[in-house]
Amino acid sequence: MSESRIERGIGLLLSLIQYVTASGSVTVQEAAAHFGVPEQRIREAVERVFMAGVPDGAGDFIRFDIDFDAFEQQDVISVTMRPAFEDETVRLSPREASALIAGLTLVAGYTEAAPERVAALRDKLRSAASQGADTVAVDTLAVPLAAQRIRDAIRDRSVLAIDYRKPGAGTQRRRIAPVALNLNEGQVFVEAADLDKQGMRTFRLDRIEAIEPTHDAWPYALPERERTVTGSAQVVATRxxxxxxxxxxxxxxxxxxxxxxxxxIEVWSEPAVLRAVAACGGDAEIVAPASLRRAMHRFAVDALGGPSGEREQTPRD
Amino acid sequence: MNRVEAEERQFSLLLALVDTSVGFTKHELFVRVAGYQGQPVGDALERMFERDKDALREHGIVIDVVQPPGDDSNQEARYRVLDGVLGSPAELQFDAEERDLLDLALRVWHEGGLTEESQRAALKLRADPEFRGGLPLERTPGRTSDPDGAEPATASILQPRQRPRESAFQALKRAADRRREVVFDYLKPGERTPRSRTVQPWAAVLFRGRWMLVGHDLGAEDTRTFLMQRIVSPVKDRAAKQPFEAPGDAATTALAKLEEIWATASVGVHALPGSDADIRLRHRRDTSEEDGLLVVHHADRHLIADELTGFGSDVAVAWPAEQRELVRQRLERIRDAHAEATGEAAS
Structure with missing residues (x-):
């Protein structure tokens, strides 16, 4: 178990007080599992909380108190006295609320939650935050219908037939057992077992032309994920x-x-790498290998010459 | 020296501050808070106090300073926790469906630009014993995937992720919090040489998968939006020459403006029927078809030129002429840069 910087700090102490109070009494082990930190970190946090207190004005403190025997002998935390945070807690900061609201905006459409439930949750988060400027905003994604159908197939464990277009190849019909939707930088990817190729594959949602249900059985065991990288290329580019x-x-x-x-950079598919480099708009140059340089040159020459005779450019300004 | 751990000291400071309605002077805090008690008053203690205030601010605990009228010595200033920082624990309790949604919302930022805030938020939400979201899957109790188990949890169906591509993000947020201005080199889309910019940072906006900084550009003397990915130097911050305050609606205003640009800016392209470009551009948000052309929307003519260049011979720009020219220039640069058998830049 790793412990992030966030979990070392008073955030854990504050949360732990509420958590233990709400639970009545908990074991150190339960608290460690709940917060995802080592047990030792929980013991340390407990000791720090109960070492601290509210100043009484005379140089001493009114301290938090726990059942110390239970803590030392049975690793059980049970609060008996709280001089502060009795019925109040630190609210979300404006940016913490923004992070939650922004995350919610990005994913809500992919879930089965009703839009009005999502809107109500957003409002609840706003009012649970302390006041401050609105410093983070994200655009709402239009969720493609295909994503919803795949989400349902993952939940119901049903096999789908998709028409998929791979760069540099025609459309292929594939039978897939989808296991996850990855939302990555605004792009949606489908993780699935490809039943014809007997391997785990990642499909770009925007390359799926059609989806149809099948009556095929869900695979008994999912194949291992393999990563095929055919080589590497050296690139010189602006930052x-x-x-x-x-x-x-x-x-x-x-x-x-x-x-x-x-x-x-990794070369997993030559057409895909050429596209990625070209999409830098001329700010990236393939230095090696020479064969890939030649392919990049050809890519640009072909594009400048026009893809085919019928596609004469027809200006219309 | 009686060494008290920073965490314990900051917690004691917080306890003292929440217990007072009128506030404490610095001197009173130095006498009352464990960790300050017994330390010699001087620069070291003052610096420790400043660091502790910053640490509390990171948790959303903003400390308010009330200066009595007519006093500029700073000795009588009273410190207390800003109203509204504390609320009822019930405000942070959610039902099962809400918890599921929040878990997913937190997961978006596991590796992304808002990782710190989402982790802090998750920690606050976990004060509720029912809330188990926001931890990486492998650390979530009872969330190990079981292939023969019951219905998969939403979190295992949907894996949202926003990666920390923009290294400038943290520095910009920190500067915005402390109302400091930032200086960085920016490579504007379509330009080849970066220019130094000085900006009062206001807000971060995620638009069509790209993080942007919104702020007041002191050189341009106007509001500007910067693509974080195109900030090509480390971000330096410094005390603002003119104190500034971000407008309360900076982020939403910027987002609305970007949506407006997107709605009005479009390019007509021929796409080779059935090609990768054809399929992907048709799936792109707001694309429509007109006279056999795909009408593709965008927020910046240089960025769409880059994207269209990436489709190579699968696309040809029909209109506007300027956009066709931008793509042509890019393709010529690629052709010329790769004309020789060995790279010019090879060592």
Whole structure:
């Protein structure tokens, strides 16, 4: 169990007081599991809470009190005296509330919660926060119908047939057992067992052309996830373009001339890498391997020449 | 020296501050709070007090300073917890469906720009023994995935994630909290050389998957929106020359403005029927079809030019001419940069 910076600090102490009071009495083990921290951290937090107190004005303190015998002999926490935080607690800060509201905005449409329930929860969070400027906002995502159908299939464990288009290949019909929807930077991905290829695959939702139910049985065991990387490429890019390629990077960017950096990226599929580099708008250059450089050159030449004869550009301003 | 751990000292400070309605002077706090008691009064103790106030602020506990009229010595100033920081524990209790939604909402930020705030929020919500959300799955009790188990929990169906691509994020938030101005090099979309900007940071906005900073640009003397990904230097902060206050609705106003730009800015493109570009652009938000062209919306002509360049020969821009030109320039740069067999930049 790791312990984050957040869990070392008075946040845990404050929360622990409320938690123990609401629970009546809890074991150190239960509290550690509830907060996801080591038991030792809970013991330390308990000792700190009960070491502290409200100043009585005469240089001494009115202290929190617990059943110390139960704590020392049985690892049980049971509060007997609370000089503060009796019926009040620290509210969410405006930014904590914003983080919750922003997260809710991003995911709510993918859940089965009714929109009015979500709106009510948003209002409840706003009123549970202390006052402050509205410093975080996120746009509402329109949830594609396909995402809802896949969500239901995951829940019901039903196998779907999808028409899927892979870059550089035509549309293929695949039978999949979906296990998760990943919402990643505004893009939706479907994690699924591909029943024809007998492997776990990730599908981009916006490349799925059609979804149909099937009567196929849900697989008895899900295949292992395998990661196929065919090689790596070296790229020189502006810092902003390097940030766009960061998901594929296998090395930290190293400065080459003050304005540009060099980095290695994974090549999992040549067409996909060419697209990712081209989407940097000319701010990224493939340095090696030479074959990929040539492919990048061809990519640009083809695009400048027009994809096919019938697609003469028809200006319309 | 009687060493009291920072955590214990800050907790004692908080207890003293919540117990008073009129506030305590600094001197009173130094005498009353465990951890300050017995320490020599001086710069070291003052600095410790400032650090502790900052630590409490991180937890959303803002300390208010009341200066008696006519006193500028700072000796009589009274410190207390700002009204509204404390509320009833019932405000943070939620029913089962709400808890499920909050768990997912927290999960969005596990690795993202709002990780710290969501972890702090999760810690506050876990004061309720019923609330078990917001922990990474492997640390959540009873949440290990069981392939033959009952209906999968919502959290295992949906895996929302916003990654910390924007390293500037933390520095910007911290500066915004402390009302300090920030200086950074910004590579504006479409430009090749970064320019230094000085900005009063107001708010962060996530729009179509991209984090943006909204603030007052002191060079431009106007409100500006910056893509965090295009901040190419470390963010430095400094005391503001002019004290500033973020407008209360900075984030929502900026978001509404971006939506407005998006609604009016569009590009007509030919997409090779059935190509990857065709499918993805059709799925893109608000895309419509007109005279056999896909009408694609965007918030910045340079960013959409980059995206369209990524589709290569699958797309051709029909209108506006300026947009066609921007894509053509990008493709020419790519072609020219890759014309030689070995990279110019290779060592």
């Amino acid at each position: 902003a373009a390097a940030a766009m390629l960061r998901d594929y990077a296998t090395s930290e960017p190293v400065s080459v001339d003050g304005e540009r950096v060099r980095l290695d």
